[in-house]
Amino acid sequence: MGACFDYTTFAASDEKTLKERFSDHQESLRIDNGSHAYAGHMGIAQGLTIHNKVFQNENEAIDYLEQNAQKWSSAIAVKVGDFKKCFPSTQTEKNELEKLNTLKATIDNWGKELIARAKSAKSEFRGCKKCGSKIATKFIKEHYCPVCSSHEFIETETDKKKYLNVTQKYKEQSAKVKKMEEKYKDINKKNKWVVGAWCAS
Numbered sequence: 083m084g085a086c087f088d089y090t091t092f093a094a095s096d097e098k099t100l101k102e103r104f105s106d107h108q109e110s111l112r113i114d115n116g117s118h119a120y121a122g123h124m125g126i127a128q129g130l131t132i133h134n135k136v137f138q139n140e141n142e143a144i145d146y147l148e149q150n151a152q153k154w155s156s157a158i159a160v161k162v163g164d165f166k167k168c169f170p171s172t173q174t175e176k177n178e179l180e181k182l183n184t185l186k187a188t189i190d191n192w193g194k195e196l197i198a199r200a201k202s203a204k205s206e207f208r209g210c211k212k213c214g215s216k217i218a219t220k221f222i223k224e225h226y227c228p229v230c231s232s233h234e235f236i237e238t239e240t241d242k243k244k245y246l247n248v249t250q251k252y253k254e255q256s257a258k259v260k261k262m263e264e265k266y267k268d269i270n271k272k273n274k275w276v277v278g279a280w281c282a283s
């Protein structure tokens with residue numbers, strides 16, 4: 083069993099934004115390439131540590147990361163270039179980004195929230211409208227029916243409408259934030275986060 087060094091770059095941003103983006107990146111890597119302990123990609127690194135270092139170019143940053151990152155540990159992020167003017171910088175931009183993150187959290191936690199609500203209900207059993215199965219409330223683990231997989235199990239019509247509404251808002255807010263960030267692209271052409279990790283393989 084060996085290890086391989088994996089690195090990637092992210093647009094210059096504040097640390098909070100970097101952490102969110104890195105976590106999304108890890109999730110998609112795990113979906114595409116597996117999440118076992120020797121998967122050999124950055125998706126299995128134990129979170130992200132930001133080192134207070136600024137390099138002049140990407141190669142110097144990669145050298146540093148190769149020497150300082152460790153197998154079975156977190157990925158490390160360092161800066162390349164000048165981050166003085168990067169997104170989000172104004173209060174408005176920060177607020178709009180926060181709105182986007184809140185919408186994303188609502189979407190990410192949707193199933194969990196439905197399950198929590200179902201479990202807190204007084205009735206001992208929950209019936210599935212589609213297949214007629216009765217499930218003990220305290221054993222509900224998914225938001226769809228464990229027997230027939232119907233999503234009309236603990237999710238109501240109102241919930242569905244709400245979900246559509248939230249996803250629509252998320253799309254719009256994403257576009258808005260993307261446009262705001264666009265302004266910073268030129269000025270940050272050479273500035274970026276470089277993130278590296280040694281990954282067991």
Ligand SMILES: [Zn+2]
Pocket residue numbers: 210211212213214215227228229230231232
């Ligand atoms: Zn069912």
